[in-house]
Amino acid sequence: MAGGEQVAARVGDAVKTAASVAGSPVATPRTGGAGHALRFPLRSLAAAVDPLRLVGLVLVVAIWQAVAAAVPPIILPSPVSVARRLATDFLDAPSLSYYGLTNPNLYGNLLYTTQNVAIAVTVGAAIGVVAGLFTARFRLLRAVIDPIMMTAGTVPILIAAPFLLIWFGVGRFSAVSLVVFYVVVILYLFAQRAAGNLNPIYEDFARTLGASQRRIVLDLLIPATVPEILGGLRIALAGAWGLEAVAELLGSQEGVGKVLEVFAGATDTEGIMACLLMLGLTAMVVDTIAGWLVRRAARWNAGLTGERS
């Protein structure tokens, strides 16, 4: 009799599970990293050819083309000419060398901007996440740091740019520190909220199982907060491109922002739009990768999967 009940228990639970996760069979072993890496380009490709998304894009380009046909190219160049300009200038733009840029092409300047964004986001995220997680656990620390971060968060960060230029000059450092500042504030808030949302029952359970404080941080606090922190990182990243470019625009010797400034000085609307297109495409590619990372890190959490955008 007991055996029969046991089987019934299993079947009952299995049916419930099947109903609750409709479509994701529990019993089958999950594909490993290789499977995900393979599916990733396929999935983003499928997203890219989503007919509805294409409709919007096509509509914008069509209106752009129509307006461009009606006004002189100096006001609005046509999408085709902008794309062609991007293609030619990407590897070689001799006109830029007259303005003293180290790299007389878009590619080199995009690389410079990308490096700065990468450095700033890495440094900013490290500081913000550590500060956010620490303050979530130590109330005294939080009382000290919270007002600083709140003040920093309410100041429009760009107005600090002239100040940073005085301090650090027109080199890499001033643009990077501006972006670092921005990323720190965002990730501080995200990390703190993520740690605060962690249900205390998990820590109680871990302690009764014999987990040390170190293990609780490594096995509970960090993995539980990773999805939310990566979501914040994605938001910080999106803003970081714009801030970096504007910081370069205000004072820099290199970078996409500097190129934009040069083109603006020469009233080269085609060049400006080519730069914007390039920056936009780069940010989109990076965001797609970041989005994929968020989904991967949040595999355990159905509520977060694919809903952060």
Added chain:
Amino acid sequence: MTDTQPRMIELAHVSRRFRRADGQQVSAVNDVSFIIPEGEFVCLVGPSGCGKSTLLQMLAGLLEPSDGDIAVGGRQISGPGPDRGMVFQKDSVFPWMRVIDNVEYGLKCRGIAPAERREIARTYLRHVGLSHVERAWPRELSGGMLKRVAIATVFANGGRVLMLDEPFGALDYVTRHQLHDVLLNLWNADGEGRRRTVLFVTHDVDEALALADRITVFRAGDQVDDIPVTAARPRTTDSLLLPDMVAIKHKLLRHLGLDHAAPGGEAAA
């Protein structure tokens, strides 16, 4: 019978007071003393708010008693430890770990080698009937399955004392009864002499009668009764209809203020 067994849990004059938000002192547990011998299955029964969960939290080391001493296995406890496993009322299975990693977690904390702890975890997953989902994420499991994972985790960790705080309260009737069998089978798995000591908090009288060697009753922070349950195991539906069991049930219901149908007018509280 139980006198030959060594004392596993000893509580001496344990009290716990809380200060409510309005500043008033509330006594959750009031000068409670008892001894539980090794291998006994004890149910703590009482209305909600009677202090039984607080008592368990103190035994687990998650709460400090305001007064009194608690010893487990002859040693004064200080803080939580793997010698005392706890299954919580709410789901405590870590959602970011796969089922098998959850069951291994306590063993990992104690530095057991990966191959060995995996083998132990698999054994206990088999005991609770979840071998087929060892690679699943907890969100893919039903409430009953999550309780099985928690029970497997706590048993796998090898503590000699297991505490369960209304573990099946949120489950449906059928699932609850299935889990009673899972729990009793695990408790018996190592043979009668190697049974672990179990403290099971419930407000379900029938649950206590089906599981316990002894039922201890709490009301408003006081231990008001302590009733041995002698019916033979394994207990069936019919066991609960034995005259002794019916008498105990009436007694328990009286303690809970529920025995309206008691014959002979002895329903005084």
